[in-house]
Amino acid sequence: MNLLFNINDLKKMLFDFYTLTQMRTAIFDENLHEIASYPTRLSSYCRIIRSDAEAYKKCLCCDYNSCMMCKHLQHLYIYQCHAGLTEAVVPIQSNGLVMGYIMFGQVLSTKSCSTLWQEITEEMSNYNIDKEKLEKAFWKKKNVSMQIIESSANMLEICANYLYSSHKIAMKEDTLAYKIENYIGHNIQGKISAETICDAFNLGKTALYELSNKNYGCGIASHIRQVRLQRAKELLSDTSMAIYEIADAVGLNDYNYFTKIFKRELGVTPKEYRKECKILNNK
Numbered sequence: 001m002n003l004l005f006n007i008n009d010l011k012k013m014l015f016d017f018y019t020l021t022q023m024r025t026a027i028f029d030e031n032l033h034e035i036a037s038y039p040t041r042l043s044s045y046c047r048i049i050r051s052d053a054e055a056y057k058k059c060l061c062c063d064y065n066s067c068m069m070c071k072h073l074q075h076l077y078i079y080q081c082h083a084g085l086t087e088a089v090v091p092i093q094s095n096g097l098v099m100g101y102i103m104f105g106q107v108l109s110t111k112s113c114s115t116l117w118q119e120i121t122e123e124m125s126n127y128n129i130d131k132e133k134l135e136k137a138f139w140k141k142k143n144v145s146m147q148i149i150e151s152s153a154n155m156l157e158i159c160a161n162y163l164y165s166s167h168k169i170a171m172k173e174d175t176l177a178y179k180i181e182n183y184i185g186h187n188i189q190g191k192i193s194a195e196t197i198c199d200a201f202n203l204g205k206t207a208l209y210e211l212s213n214k215n216y217g218c219g220i221a222s223h224i225r226q227v228r229l230q231r232a233k234e235l236l237s238d239t240s241m242a243i244y245e246i247a248d249a250v251g252l253n254d255y256n257y258f259t260k261i262f263k264r265e266l267g268v269t270p271k272e273y274r275k276e277c278k279i280l281n282n283k
Contacts, residue, residue: 007036009168013159014038017104021152022142025104027092027169030215032067035100043106045137049083052127058082063103071098072218074226076153078146084108084120086144088153092160092169097181097215100169102156108143176201177215184227189251194220228252229265236270237277243270 014025015038026037042050050056062081070077070089078088087105091098110116117138124134163169183200184192197220198208212220228250235246247258247270262270 010036010163011038013163013168017152017156017159020155021104021148023104023144023152024106025102025156028067028101028103030098030100032064032101043137043141045085045134045141046083046106048129048134048137049124049127052129055083055124055127055129066103067101070101071216074098076157078149078153080109082123084110084116084123084138085141086146086149088149088156090153090156090160092163097177102160104152104156105149106141107149108138108141109146109149110143113139113143177211180211181227184224188228188231189249192224192251225261225265229262232258232262232270233266233273236274243274246270 010027014027014036017023017025018038024037024039024043027035029035041047046059050059059081062079066077066079066081066087066089069079070091074091074093076088076090078086080086085106086109087103090102090104092100092102108116117135120138121131124131180197180201183197187196194205194208197203198205201208203211208220212218212223216223216226218226232246232250232252235241235249236243239246241249243259244255247253247255250258252258252261259269262268262273266273268276
């Protein structure tokens with residue numbers, strides 16, 4: 001495990017979140033090892049499903065795939081698992097380096113519980129599960145609107161940022177992923193590439209690509225671009241620097257190229273993004 005954390009602070013945060021939402025929450029490290037959860041036990045519905053070995057494997061596969069998607073997107077990811085429950089994953093990260101995940105949910109989010117139950121019945125027919133017990137547990141599950149789930153997920157994103165900024169959770173500084181992330185951050189204005197990182201850390205390209213995909217959820221070139229854009233977003237939001245100055249500050253000193261990449265990745269131009277930030281800040 002490459003994380004340092006204050007377990008009591010984590011448990012307190014999870015308890016408070018459950019008190020507000022009545023939804024189970026768990027924190028995992030980057031290797032999907034559970035660090036803390038509240039409530040500590042899974043719901044009876046999930047325990048019934050996991051009583052079958054093959055269904056349990058499918059649950060683990062859902063968890064893994066959702067976390068990998070979250071790492072790739074680098075923001076919250078909401079999905080429905082194979083057992084019909086709606087869940088969400090939020091990354092704990094620093095400058096694009098995903099250190100862990102906060103997962104919550106295990107609730108229903110549907111306009112028709114009856115229709116969803118029929119779909120689940122068909123899915124679960126392949127497993128050796130007590131269907132009567134499962135049905136009873138299903139009808140006891142909380143049905144939550146997608147708006148509440150999204151709002152709760154947004155709250156957890158803020159919590160995830162707080163965990164890192166307040167040093168409640170941190171990556172051990174002797175890890176190679178941390179050192180590379182630090183190197184990218186300190187050299188963001190210059191020319192950074194797979195070659196320069198390999199030279200700086202005496203790494204082969206294959207080893208770097210494997211490390212990047214494992215820790216950042218994408219290739220190293222994509223990760224460098226994401227770090228540049230994240231820094232650009234911060235400067236657009238928090239400073240009055242001219243856009244061409246920001247482009248230079250993040251190592252994308254061709255103004256037109258910077259604008260093109262920014263819009264392609266974020267859906268708006270740097271100018272439009274700054275305008276949206278001003279509107280939000282004035283509310």
